[in-house]
Amino acid sequence: MKKKTVFICENCGYQSIGHLGRCPECNSWHSLKETIVDEKKGTTSIRTSIEKKPIKRLQDVVSTNSDRIVTNINEFNRVMGGGIVKDSITILSAKPGAGKSTLLLQVANDLAKMDYKVLYASGEESESQIKNRADRIIEKIHPKVWVMSDNNMNNVLGTIEEIDPDLIIIDSIQTFTLEEFPSSRAGSPTQTMECANALVEIAKKQDRPRAIILIGQMTKEDEIAGVRALEHLVDAVLIIEGESGEELRTLLTTKNRYGSTGEMGFFYITDKGMISIDNPSEYFMTAREGDGTMPGSAITVVREGTRPIILEIESLVSDSFTPYPSRIGECLKREQLNTLVSIIEQRGGIRFYDKNVVIKTTGGIKLKEQASNLAVLMSIISSVKNKGISNDTVFISDVGLTGELKRVPSLESRIRELDRMGFRYVYVAPNSGKGIKTSNLKIIELETLKDVIKNVFD
Incomplete structure (x- = not known):
């Protein structure tokens, strides 16, 4: 068969018939590598023939969305939309050391206890390295977890046919290669996409669906290594976030065809693995004895994904x-x-020209929405006045440049979480709490920041 030479960018997959010093697609220097391909077959498919599938009416298609594998790790289930869909393919990425392999080893052993077969294939670590990690984080390794250390995807596909697993974990997809593309190295766009395509075919078989989780390497720009098409190919994209020196880990979904995009789960990492934080509202508040008041502390409710979380904000x-x-x-x-400091100065009558202001949240959660602004302001005011705010009082409102309190979305679900946790007072914007029924929680509607300051401290 006739061959031809092309130059393919290792970063974005751009193809050129001639050598270029700089890729015109992604602007990377010296990333185009010479590749010999079949002129007729090309480089983007390993199929030798196309099997025509029968067409169906949409109403006749049987949905498998409810057919899920549910683990005993509650926060993982939440992020996945209720569990792992049996014919889905998911990619999990994070910085090195964030806990990707640890979490998936725990998932593997947990499902093995439920009589599911699991294959853990690694192209980075030896079998003994995987076993050492498993011994550290798993009390008793189940015999239905198989492990193989091989970066040859053809061997992995053969092993899948041999042991017939229900869940397949690939660590990591950028380290595997297919023999059909000998001129492309591991991690190149061609190898990464073709290996992923081969796994998609395994996962989507109608007569034998399988769940597959890929571990994806992350670049210095905190993006999944390889072409963007990899993220479009999979059903769900999960990211583990967290600083290496801290124990808190956040599992975030940036794409989920079977659940809510943006859903978050919380874990803390220990020597024994990733521990699910099943009640984040308790974790992100400081337990204090007595009346619990402390200058500089204020409480709000933020939404992470679809869930309201009670959060403490501290100021100094x-x-x-x-x-x-x-x-x-x-x-x-x-x-x-x-x-926010300018708003306090102009609308609250407190000067900060000679004051340092430091603010943080318990647990390190980032404040991404405006609903926490009133709590931030009250936390700062509490600190400068050196007066504590009662620990049964919460603030949920945005504050405009005029000093007026503004309505926030999903207020009812936030208030219901406060009512469930036993809080007594919540400050909100005017006309935003009408019709919301509570057991013991009193909803206080005020118009301006000055009104809130007067009500709380005077």
Whole structure:
């Protein structure tokens, strides 16, 4: 068969008939590599023939969305939309050391206890390395978990046919190669996409559906390594976030065909693995004895995915001996913090020209929505006044530049979470709490920031 030479970018998959020093698609230097391909067959398919499938009416198609594999790891189930769909393919990515392999080993052993067969294939680690990690985080390894260390995808596909697993874990997809593409190295766009395509065919077989989870390497730009088409190919994309020196880990879905995109699950990582935080509202508040009041502390309710979470915001205001006071916000952007401090100065009548302001959240959650702004302001005011706010009081409102309280979305679900947790008072914007029934929670509607300050402290 006639051969031809093309130059393919290792970063984005761009093809050129001639060598270029810089890829015109992704602007990477020296990334185009010479590749010999079949002129007729091309480089993007391993199929030798196309099997025509019968056409169906949409109303006659049997949905498998409810046919899920449910683990005993509640936060993982939540992010997956209620469990792992049996004919789905998911990719999980994170920075090195975030806990990707740890979490999936726990998932594998958990499902093996439920009589599911699991294959864990690694192209990065040896079998003994995987066993050492499993011994550390799993009390008793189940015999229905198989492991193989081989970066040859053809061998993996053969093993799948041999042991017939229900769940297949690939660690990581960028390290595997198919023999049909000898001129492309592991991690290249061609190898990554073709290996993923072969696994999709395995997962989507109607007579034997299988769930597949791919571990994807992450670049320095915090993106999944390889072409963007890989994310479009899979059914769900999961990201583990968290600083290496902290124990909190957040599992986030940026795409989910079988659940809610943006759903979040929380874990803390220990020597024994990833521990699911089943009640985040308790985890993200400080348990204090007595009346629980502490200057600089205020409570709000944020929404992470579809779930309301009660969150404590802490502030520290101190005297500044420099011409430019510090504004440090570990949980929000500095520009937003400066805006909120300006609102306090102009609408609350408190001056900060000689004050440093530092703000953070318990647990390190980022403040991504405006509903927490009133709580941030009250936390700062509590600190500068050195007066604590009762720990049964919560603030849910945006605050405009005029000092007026603004309505926020999904207020009813936030208030129901407060009512469930036994809080007594919640401050909201005017006309936003009407019609919301509570057991013991009192909804206080006020118009301006000044009204809230007066009501809370006077």
